[in-house]
Amino acid sequence: MSEPPRFDRGHTDDLMSFLAASPSPYHAVANAAERLEKAGFRQVSETDAWDGTSGGKYVLRGGAIVAWYVPEGAAPHTPFRIVGAHTDSPNLRVKPLPDTGAHGWRQVAVEIYGGPLLNSWLDRDLGLAGRLTLRDGSTRLVNVDRPLLRVPQLAIHLDRSVSAEGLKLDKQRHLQPVWGLGDTRDGDLIAFLEETAGLAAGEVAGWDLMAHSIEAPAYLGRDKELMAGPRMDNLLSVHAGAAALAAVAGSGAALPCIPVLAAFDHEENGSQSDTGADGPLLGSVLERSVFARGGSYEDRARAFAGTVCLSSDTGHAVHPNYAERHDPTHHPRVNGGPILKVNVNNRYATDGSGRAVWAAACEKAEVPFQSFVSNNSMPCGTTIGPITAARHGIKTVDIGVAILSMHSVRELCGADDPWLLANSLVAFLEG
Incomplete structure (x- = not known):
């Protein structure tokens, strides 16, 4: 395999800005939409009638975005080329009764979302972000991006067994962050956020926080060939997909397909929601696009039969301290190019014909790629790939970027790989 080209620092710099500005799925889709707006895309409402005009359009629903570009002269049965990703990451989420505390400490009651590496949340300066729903039904994004919360670890003097037996964390008792001193008062956290957001007292009726x-993404290493940052799983793919879609839409090239970005919420807890990959959002958008261009159900069937989706999600780079946990013949390396994920038990959707589609895109983009399979003695994770394939009858291929520290507060990737992924996605979306 030839050496990959040096990365485009502008792309990776922009990724770091995107990660820092996207502390929640709601912020991530707003930032993706802003990038697409600059490329000429316009938002359409699901409650309005859609027209069949060419150009870029997108739908926002909660923490999900589906964007597509209709080339001039596209027929109703024109197939789609989809980049699928997800916007959510494992974290600590605020409960319905958020104010708690004990022994003079004021705390925030949180619930564990997804499967985070719990120890990575200890002794970190934490901010708070998400979506506030107001009494009139409108929503407001909020981001307290300063040291506000902290989950303090127990001193080793009070737990001498931790060195020999390892750290053992109870999700209910040990992960509740502190944020001040004094007596707990009902409504205090939400009142603080109302004031922060410039809202009147009592205006907030619901929240997703x-x-x-708050630690900023950064280059790492002697030669800055690595990048450390939060929520790479899977905002790295969301960013690359948005960049690739904007590039294809702005290229002016004749396209044999309709390129699509579908970034879903709730992948980390099963994708079963109205904004998850197992919900109806993607199918509804694709079908309405066909029908808006005068298509029939037959045209819809023809379009779906020719459609291919790349499920882009981060994967596992070989870990230098735990190489035995990997398959002995498949050791993806950072900065070695994106990975093709394969699992014959359909935890990933890739098959031989899907591999050929991916290989052709990488060859066109002059991007090297690697292959990943799990060690047979260990269970394999999964993605939106099999869900997308089964729900919509669409050929789907699982790919991504190899990283370390997956599901940690701060993950690690090669600084070349985000750019290499984006280039391969451009080639794929061009058809």
């Missing part, structure tokens, strides 16, 4: 590390 989550903690995040």
Whole structure:
């Protein structure tokens, strides 16, 4: 395999800005939409009638975005090329009764979302971000991006067994962050957020809030060939997909397909929601696009039969301290190019014909790629790939970027790989 080209620092710099500005799925889709707006895309409402005009359009629903570009002269049965990703990451989320505390400490009651590496949340300066729903039904994004919360670890003097037996954390008792001193008062956290957001007292009727590390993404290593940052799983793919879609839409090239970005919420807890990959959002958008261009159910069937989806999600780079946990013949390396994920038990959706589609895109983009399979002695994770394939009858291929520290507050990737992924996605979306 030839050496990959040096990365485009502008792309990776922009990724770091995107990660820092997207502490929640709601912020992530707003930032993706802003990038697409600059590329000429316009938002359409699901409650309005859609027209069949060419150009870029997108739908926002909660923490999900589906965007597509209709080339001039596209027929109703024109197939789609989809980049699928997810916007959510494992974290700590605020409970319905958020104010708690004990022994003079004021705390925030949180619930564990997804499967985070719990120890990575200890002794971090944490902010709080998400979505506030107001009494009139409108929503407001909020981001307290300063040291606000902290989950303090127990001193080793009070737990001498931790060195020999390892750290053992109870999700209910040990992960509740502190945020001040004094007596707990009902409504105090939400009142603080109302004031922060410039809202009147009592205006907030509901919330979807989550903690995040305020430490900024950064290049790492002697030669800055690595990048450390939060929520790479899977905002790295969301960013690459948005960049690729904008590039294809702005290229002016004749396209044999309709390129699509579908970034879903709730992948980390099963995708079963109205904004998850197992919900109806993607199918509804694709079908309405066909029908808006004068298509029939037959045209819809033809379009779906020719459609291919790349499920882009981070995967596991070989870990230098735990190489035995990997398959002995498949050791993806950072900065070695994106990975093709394969699992014959359909935890990933890739098959041989899907591999050929991916290989052709990488060859066109002059991007090297690697293959990943799990060690047979260990269970394999999964993605939106099999869900998308089964729900919509669409050929789907699982790919992504190899990282370390997956599901940690702060993950690690090669600084070349985000750019290499984006280039391969451009080639794929061009058809």
